[in-house]
Amino acid sequence: MTLPASVTPELLAKLTGMVVSTSGRSYPLTEVYTGEKVLDLPQSSPEDVETAYAGARKAQAVWASWPLKQRIDVMKRFHELLLRDGLIIADLMQVETGKARRMAFEETCDVLMVTSHYIKAAPRILKEKKHGGVVPLVSTSTEVRVPKGVIGLISPWNFPFATSLSDAMPALIAGNGVVLKPDNKSTLNVAYGVGLLYEAGMPQGLVQIVCGEGPDIGSTIVENADFVMFTGSTATGRVIGAQAGQNLIGCTLELGGKNPLIVLDDANLDEVIPGTIMAAFLNTGQACMHIERIYVSEQRKDEFTQRFVEAAQAIGVDAKYDFSPDMGSLVSVPQRERIESHVDDAVAKGATVLTGGKARPDLGPAFYEPTVLTDITPDMILAKTETFGPVTSIYTYKTVDEAVALANDTDYGLNASVWGKDLKAAEAVGRRIEAGNININDGLAASYASKKSTSGGFKTSGVGSRHGDAGMLKYTDVQNVAVLKKQVLSNPPDTDWTKQVDQTVKGLRFMRKFGIR
Numbered sequence: 001m002t003l004p005a006s007v008t009p010e011l012l013a014k015l016t017g018m019v020v021s022t023s024g025r026s027y028p029l030t031e032v033y034t035g036e037k038v039l040d041l042p043q044s045s046p047e048d049v050e051t052a053y054a055g056a057r058k059a060q061a062v063w064a065s066w067p068l069k070q071r072i073d074v075m076k077r078f079h080e081l082l083l084r085d086g087l088i089i090a091d092l093m094q095v096e097t098g099k100a101r102r103m104a105f106e107e108t109c110d111v112l113m114v115t116s117h118y119i120k121a122a123p124r125i126l127k128e129k130k131h132g133g134v135v136p137l138v139s140t141s142t143e144v145r146v147p148k149g150v151i152g153l154i155s156p157w158n159f160p161f162a163t164s165l166s167d168a169m170p171a172l173i174a175g176n177g178v179v180l181k182p183d184n185k186s187t188l189n190v191a192y193g194v195g196l197l198y199e200a201g202m203p204q205g206l207v208q209i210v211c212g213e214g215p216d217i218g219s220t221i222v223e224n225a226d227f228v229m230f231t232g233s234t235a236t237g238r239v240i241g242a243q244a245g246q247n248l249i250g251c252t253l254e255l256g257g258k259n260p261l262i263v264l265d266d267a268n269l270d271e272v273i274p275g276t277i278m279a280a281f282l283n284t285g286q287a288c289m290h291i292e293r294i295y296v297s298e299q300r301k302d303e304f305t306q307r308f309v310e311a312a313q314a315i316g317v318d319a320k321y322d323f324s325p326d327m328g329s330l331v332s333v334p335q336r337e338r339i340e341s342h343v344d345d346a347v348a349k350g351a352t353v354l355t356g357g358k359a360r361p362d363l364g365p366a367f368y369e370p371t372v373l374t375d376i377t378p379d380m381i382l383a384k385t386e387t388f389g390p391v392t393s394i395y396t397y398k399t400v401d402e403a404v405a406l407a408n409d410t411d412y413g414l415n416a417s418v419w420g421k422d423l424k425a426a427e428a429v430g431r432r433i434e435a436g437n438i439n440i441n442d443g444l445a446a447s448y449a450s451k452k453s454t455s456g457g458f459k460t461s462g463v464g465s466r467h468g469d470a471g472m473l474k475y476t477d478v479q480n481v482a483v484l485k486k487q488v489l490s491n492p493p494d495t496d497w498t499k500q501v502d503q504t505v506k507g508l509r510f511m512r513k514f515g516i517r
């Protein structure tokens with residue numbers, strides 16, 4: 001298969017040249033649609049990671065000294081450059097991940113939306129807050145937001161561009177540097193985005209790229225970081241969280257999900273069916289917020305199942321560098337084997353395959369059909385474990401209370417979706433689900449694309465959050481600068497303490513009564 005025209009040897013050499021690497025080791029990066037090797041991706045050693053931090057720290061000192069407006073101006077230029085080059089990044093993402101082009105392009109839009117949100121919101125979020133101090137009139141206290149320093153940012157392959165660039169954006173605007181470790185499989189598109197930041201005027205060295213498998217360089221990344229932003233599996237999140245705790249640094253962990261969708265009895269299936277198809281199969285089901293469990297009442301199950309299965313069968317799956325396929329490949333052969341093992345286990349234990357359930361070697365080595373299962377029992381692996389592929393299951397419920405209980409019967413709590421015409425009732429059901437994102441009459445995009453709102457995972461789906469004010473403030477330390485115009489807090493040696501206590505009690509009562517402090 002011919003690589004997209006934009007993916008030239010010169011571009012590939014430029015992108016691999018951005019990786020900090022002296023190890024002499026490499027990773028064979030392949031084109032997912034064919035399994036053919038594209039290049040040898042340089043690997044970083046722990047010493048390279050330390051070099052990357054040293055470089056980022058030097059640049060960060062300069063960057064943090066720039067006025068906020070100057071940093072924002074860089075991001076305005078970056079936004080424009082990303083609008084210019086979105087389709088080149090989509091080319092790279094398709095080569096590396098095998099995702100459908102529509103999804104690859106949409107992923108670049110996430111970074112555009114996050115960037116323009118923080119361009120607008122940063123001056124308000126980072127603004128100093130001046131308060132009256134401990135003693136009225138003679139004292140003040142000011143909250144100052146100080147960048148943490150250098151952020152260790154580790155991202156997965158499923159949404160590599162968004163989980164790298166979107167999460168770096170608030171950190172950078174707040175004045176931090178970043179050492180970024182994308183997944184080996186999906187480094188090139190991320191490097192292209194970092195190149196655009198430099199083209200936009202960011203100081204050289206501020207964002208450093210290191211590459212390697214997690215166990216080889218992960219702990220050096222956390223060891224040297226002032227804060228860690230991690231997106232990936234719950235298992236890896238536990239390792240990173242433990243090390244961050246040991247080092248007494250903060251971290252955000254955006255982890256896995258096993259997300260439920262409830263179809264209420266008054267839901268309009270004309271909207272539910274396409275919405276649920278999107279929610280289950282977007283990005284070939286490799287989305288942390290995608291839907292793996294669908295709950296329909298017994299009375300609507302047959303109607304829903306027939307229409308949903310027909311729609312799943314109509315999904316166009318193909319290996320094309322154009323916008324025609326609805327769905328692309330899984331990311332790799334091991335990922336396809338994981339999906340197969342979940343489905344095979346379910347079938348062996350009595351699950352019914354309503355459609356799909358097979359690999360598509362005729363399309364490429366990692367393709368797998370959109371798959372709908374039912375008759376799921378708790379002993380099946382996919383009943384509780386995240387599958388992370390184009391596989392979803394239909395369950396029935398008798399009462400709404402039962403549907404809510406089933407939706408909550410999971411260790412995860414990332415996303416949930418509820419469909420119904422009575423919006424108040426649907427929202428009330430949604431609020432009972434233990435998840436950080438609740439989408440009413442949508443699968444996942446409505447909450448994820450609301451960049452003003454902070455969101456993150458409940459339960460084992462994560463710690464901390466992204467987007468909104470908290471998504472930027474987490475990359476800062478707060479400094480409380482208190483000023484006394486006159487020293488009135490220390491007591492002279494001859495203080496009459498009986499009088500002093502009496503005056504203090506009266507003063508505290510007065511201040512509470514009149515709302516002064």
Ligand code: NAD
Nearest residue numbers: 155156157182183214215218232233236254255256257288
């Ligand atoms: P993963 O945890 O295996 O890898 C993610 C990243 O962590 C990769 O860059 C990997 O190299 C690195 N890594 C692995 N072991 C490490 C270690 N010991 N120390 C440091 N880094 C290490 O996850 P994955 O399978 O590549 O990604 C898919 C998972 O990510 C799914 O569980 C999905 O739900 C989750 N995810 C969550 C979100 C979210 O926002 N909550 C978004 C996308 C993906």
